[in-house]
Amino acid sequence: MRPEQLDLTSFVRAGDLVMWGQACARPIGLTAVLADQAAQIGPVRCFAGLGIDDPTGRSVLDAPAVVTMSYTGMGHRRAEAAGRLEVLPAHYSAIAAAIDDRRLVVDVALVQATRAAPDGLHRLALAADYMEAALRHARVVIAEVNEQAPLVVDAPVVRPERVAAWVESSYEPLTSPPSESGAVERMISAHIADLVQDGSTLQVGLGKVPEAVVAALVDRRELGIHSGTVGDALARLVETGAVTNAKKGRDHGVSVTGLVMGSRAVFDAVDDNPSFALRPIGYTHDPDVLASLRQLVTINSAIEVDLSGQVNCEVAAGRYVGAVGGALDFLRGASRSRGGLPIIALPSTAGGRSRIVNTLSGPVTIPRGDAPIVVTEHGVADLRGLSLARRRECLLAVADPAHVTALEHSQPVPGNLSTRESP
Template sequence: MSIYQEEYKRKLVTADEAVKVVKSGDWVAYSHFALTPRSLDEALARRKDELFNVKIRSVSSIHPVKVATEDPNQEHFIYNSGFFSGIDRKLQDQGLAYHIPGLYAESPVNIRNGQSDTPVVAMLVTTPMDENGFFNFSVSCSYARALCEMAQTVIIEVNENVPRCLGGDQECVHISEVDYIVEGNNEPLVEIPTIPATEVDKKIASLIVEEIEDGACLQLGIGGMPNTVGQMLAESDLKDLGVHSEMLCGAFVDLYEAGKITGAKKNIDRFKMVFTFALGNKKLYDFIHNNPACAIYPVDYTNSVEVISRNDKQISINNAIEIDLFGQICSESVGTRQISGTGGQFDFTFGAVRSRGGKAFICMSSTKKIKENTMSRIVPTITPGGIITLPRTVVQYVVTEFGKVNLKGKSTWQRAELLISIAHPDYRDELIKEAEKMKIWTRTNKRLSLVG
């Protein structure tokens, strides 16, 4: 038995034993996205009658969070999330989840500098220990290393069925830095189903694809439209595409297998598909496992504006909920109801525009349905209570199924005209009237060309 195996045996405990270190008033940090701890979360929830005012922080949980659901009166636990998933939204609607606003890129420095509440206990899902005593953070690197450095107690929940993601940087923690090891839930990672593309998605995707050149470096998110972009790129004549993205999704695998992704033209991390977390299906997770074509990094590297801008032709593609005639983007809330978070949208929009030949796209259908009502996503002003994810000063391309416009360097009246030109025709007359009231419409604006 090696020295590391002996240490492993000494630190191996049950989940119920491990969570005994949590005290009333503590901050507890969970690993995030597909790696939300399950065994430790369930064990901590079982201690609810012994604990008070324990604060938990996570990001976009894919599993039901027991510390929240088992304590509906919040007498014992307060659950917080840095980016809401569907599960987090449901908890919010019950008054059981709170959002932690922030730029994704700043997460590690906030933890290390104490600007976030320093976790007393970190509970992280990892791969099994390797022969050198290291546990790999798998598909959720982000700021896991920072948590290990700052937490007083580090608990590892081992899952034998998660992929090992090669670095990169800061993708592992050594057993000497770990306090307790739990052999937890070994279920395969939850798969996120591919959202079928709508005709609107396909139209928007086609408008974006025609802006992408050979050697471009891609950032894609999850959803029907980004997957459609990936499919169209796979069927195109483009070559030598690269990847520098916060998220690795299934579309990248399809592009790689089609021979479109080589990374040969990247200025940094050449030949590597760079990411900080992955979320998708089994095909994606199998592709990532021990694959030297992929490199996982902490989020203060992947989402650094300076790093993003170092690759030429960086392409950033993100979604939005609504945009107003000033060009302000709301991508994370409907009124005061939190839907997601800022995430890396600001980081990649800001970074891509600074890349030589780079382009940042904000995409959305021209309308949305709320119950039985159809509404324009291009509005005079952001819905009251809505969160501004991107200020008007950083927005570049905006794309709907009716076209794409570039707002960079444009005055208020030019922005209003451009945005109304890609609004649904049914709403253009009313938007013009509102623009006139807002004093952002001139006699030279193209009124007739925008109507009908």
């Protein structure tokens, strides 16, 4: 059966929470049908995760009766502008747990499934993350088998007994072209590359800076990958031979991720490739798993860092553009990993404004008790083990020189010391 032949009114009820695979994993045939039938179904909430524009232009999230729910504001500007965006400010690791505990009740799961594997069973396509939990707990599961979706055999199985309806499609999954890095990102990546040793295990977040860092690591050897997301940059690093996954302490020879997101190049890289595994959040973000990895280097970006080491990854100029996400999960994992490096990387300015600030303009995503290694184009500020006064000195050293004087004369927030502490 083709998606357009499906009567969703038989499965979706008014008031339901409908969840589907995020980013490239969205089953666009099913979501297009939901868009066409939304008026008949009535008001629903849709948990969409990270958004990517649909080239068909038939977005269910534009329907007046639909409220978009997501852990991130990325890709949901129209829903936000219309006042129909509900943000779930949760750690990425907590989303699947909330589904398991029925605190986040998924009524209908729309999944993109791969062609059948050699065992005759279909796998989740491109995203295991929290969709594995949705697949287990949703009242209704509808699967769209996409013949062009890459097959990762080591991925959650779409159990036939859990599926209320199957539809068949053949299309290239949604793509997310890699970000183009500039001179600033390359300077930041050079600083980080100097910290990464052979044999390290990499976790790389989204954005220009993390992708630029990966490009600077092609001369490393025996690297491993354990990441929430794998995109074009990490796939290219595997192709260079820099990644073997031989020394990371577990999953020998296998790059582990929860989400594949990028262009056709990364889809081809993971397709039918036994050296890649697609695992749910309960594994990719598990604190004990992360602690067991050898020299775990986590590289994530942020919106701003204050002079005490607190980090805002969520709000810029009053808009929810980022996420709580998995940054803190991975930072804490790297801190427990033997030889690990918890890195936050960001340009020192944005739009002429300093991103090293006296006071955050948004929420505290990463508290100062988890202060990481902060890297800008001006250098490295390793805040681990430092007092508040010394953190301030280190962060001023990596701030943009044009803003340092103003930062030096800014009034410290309560609890942040303005004078140098004695040894």
